[in-house]
Amino acid sequence: MDQQTWASVPWSIESHGSTAVFHKHEVPYTANANALQNMDIWIPVPSTTAQERPSPESMPETSGVWVIYVHGGAWRDPLVTSSSFSSTVSHLATSHPLTKIAGFASINYSLSPRTHNPKDPDYTDDPSRQAKHPDHITDVLTALAYLQAKAKFSDNYILLGHSCGATLALQVIMSRSEWNASSKVAKPIAVVGLNGLYDMPTLIREPGEKHAHLQGVYETFTRLAFGDDERVWEEISPISVGDWEGEWKGKLVVLVQSKEDSLVPYRQLVDMKDKLEKSRGKGLVVSEMEAGGDHNDLWKEGERLAEIVTEVVVKLGC
Numbered sequence: 001m002d003q004q005t006w007a008s009v010p011w012s013i014e015s016h017g018s019t020a021v022f023h024k025h026e027v028p029y030t031a032n033a034n035a036l037q038n039m040d041i042w043i044p045v046p047s048t049t050a051q052e053r054p055s056p057e058s059m060p061e062t063s064g065v066w067v068i069y070v071h072g073g074a075w076r077d078p079l080v081t082s083s084s085f086s087s088t089v090s091h092l093a094t095s096h097p098l099t100k101i102a103g104f105a106s107i108n109y110s111l112s113p114r115t116h117n118p119k120d121p122d123y124t125d126d127p128s129r130q131a132k133h134p135d136h137i138t139d140v141l142t143a144l145a146y147l148q149a150k151a152k153f154s155d156n157y158i159l160l161g162h163s164c165g166a167t168l169a170l171q172v173i174m175s176r177s178e179w180n181a182s183s184k185v186a187k188p189i190a191v192v193g194l195n196g197l198y199d200m201p202t203l204i205r206e207p208g209e210k211h212a213h214l215q216g217v218y219e220t221f222t223r224l225a226f227g228d229d230e231r232v233w234e235e236i237s238p239i240s241v242g243d244w245e246g247e248w249k250g251k252l253v254v255l256v257q258s259k260e261d262s263l264v265p266y267r268q269l270v271d272m273k274d275k276l277e278k279s280r281g282k283g284l285v286v287s288e289m290e291a292g293g294d295h296n297d298l299w300k301e302g303e304r305l306a307e308i309v310t311e312v313v314v315k316l317g318c
């Protein structure tokens with residue numbers, strides 16, 4: 001099965017300045033995949049390789065760390081996709097050395113509906129948009145297991161997530177048996193949360209003055225993604241982990257939150273950073289990196305995000 005879905009998408013060659021990158025767009029990571037159970041993969045072409053398109057079934061061999069991205073969009077926005085990592089890949093390839101990076105991936109996952117009301121113009125019966133927790137995290141874990149089996153990098157990867165993608169990235173390193181009992185995913189060595197949501201109950205109950213007008217939006221997308229049981233909102237929130245040392249033996253968590261973000265309050269970062277620092281194991285470094293601009297500028301522009309990726313790779317000493 002794996003080989004069939006892999007070979008079903010050809011490699012293309014992209015040029016970024018003088019750097020070439022092989023790209024597979026929307027590779028399904030499961031049998032009978034819906035329209036969103038797929039991922040994008042980019043492989044920097046080593047300068048020693050002839051720049052011919054690899055055959056669709058092959059996986060070009062490169063060495064180094066993998067950089068894997070999970071997009072945001074409040075678990076429901078069909079306009080935010082795996083392609084939201086393209087600008088960052090382009091900046092990285094154009095202006096940064098890629099010698100330490102084996103590949104990039106960006107994961108699409110099933111979304112929740114915007115509404116359950118068939119009379120609403122936003123209503124859809126598309127099977128890829130009927131997800132409810134744990135479907136989103138299960139898809140992300142399936143994608144990671146698929147790529148790990150294909151590219152054999154085990155835990156040698158940095159997992160980045162933007163907004164609700166940051167929730168999902170942190171969920172990957174939480175050991176909730178009901179989400180990942182059957183998945184054979186090696187957890188990453190580093191996680192990067194970008195303008196992320198880590199504490200749904202506080203977001204909804206105490207959004208703060210600047211974001212108070214969004215309270216209804218936060219509550220609506222949380223109910224659509226996780227249902228009406230408020231205990232579940234807490235359980236799925238990375239802030240609820242009491243003992244990070246017991247949870248994950250990673251090396252690095254980087255949190256990034258723009259103070260100019262009109263959608264996510266800075267407090268989400270502050271509380272999550274505090275919690276991680278209180279219970280982290282000795283081997284784990286928790287750090288904050290700066291970014292400005294509005295909520296989506298980080299991935300839309302990609303320039304600062306490319307710098308963050310490079311800084312993380314350097315910090316890890318990969």
Ligand SMILES: N[C@@H](CC(=O)c1ccccc1NC=O)C(=O)O
Pocket residue numbers: 072073074075076077162163164165214217221263264
């Ligand atoms: N366009 C989005 C808005 C959104 O994505 C969002 C709004 C407030 C706080 C976080 C958000 N996204 C996080 O993934 C939506 O469909 O709701």
